[in-house]
Amino acid sequence: MLDLIRAFMSLDVTLILIGVNISGIGLLREAKWNKKTRQWEMPQLESTRIHGLEITQTEHRFELIEIDRFRYTTPKQIQAFVDHLAGIERHLRLxxxxxxxxxxxxxxxxxxxxxGGVVGLLGRLLEDGAYEAMESGKELIDEELLDEIVLRRDEPEKAPDEPIIPADPPSADKPSPQTKSTRPRNTTFDDHGPASATGS
Structure with a gap:
């Protein structure tokens, strides 16, 4: 993934990428697989310190902008949240x-x-609510309908969303049992060259 991002960066374009916990998942720190410990490790790279934080050479190419959750304490924060809801409301087709x-x-x-003001949870709740409103024929979102929607936040026993890293990356010399072919290859669309060449 990091190699792909670097390839895009060589183009004359501006990329705006969105993700969760970018600094923690190791994407910009080039995590490497350690065969001895059988774990992914983030080695220290050539780095510099910016605002007291270690910034790797790759991380230095990006400007990370932290987008926090909505708050609901000051009038300005409340208005920002309500404005966001108004934008969603305008686009709901119920x-x-x-x-x-x-x-x-x-x-x-x-x-x-x-x-809790988390945009992802809000989007998921309203998306599931809109789907339920259409399925039930109610065609309206209200508290009664949303009370039936269960969010991950409502289930503390489940771990939060995390990147799924395989315990052991597939080996190039050992094919995976799922990818093992049981039928011969289909040759219907093979290119056999010009008709005159095949005739002779």
């Missing part, structure tokens, strides 16, 4: 949707309480 469906009454407080 037959019985009404103005203020997400922004009116106690709905902003309800959504903040359910999602």
């Amino acid at each position: 037959l019985n949707a009404k103005e203020g469906m997400l922004t009116g009454g106690a709905m902003p407080e309800y959504l903040m309480r359910r999602t």
Whole structure:
């Protein structure tokens, strides 16, 4: 993945990439597989210190912008959250949707309480809610409908979303049993050259 990003960076374009916990997952630190410990390791690379943080040469090519969750304490924070909900509300295509469906009454407080202001959780809750509203024929999102939607945040026994790193990367000299072919290769679309060459 990092090699692909570097290839894009050689083009005359500006890339805006979005991810979760970029500094923690090792993408920009070139994690390497240690055969002895059978674990992924992030070795120290040529680096410099910026604002007291170790920044690798690869990380230095990127400007990381931290986007925090919405807060709901000051009037300015509340307004920013409500404005975000209003933007989502404008794009929801439900037959019985009404103005203020997400922004009116106690709905902003309800959504903040359910999602903690995390944009990903908010999006998932409203997406699942819209799907349920269409499936049930209600065609409207309200607290009663959203109460039926279960979020990962509501299940503390489950671990948070993390990148899935295989315990042992597949070896090039040992084919995986899933990829082992049981049938001969289909030769229907093989190119046998010009017809005159095959005739002679």
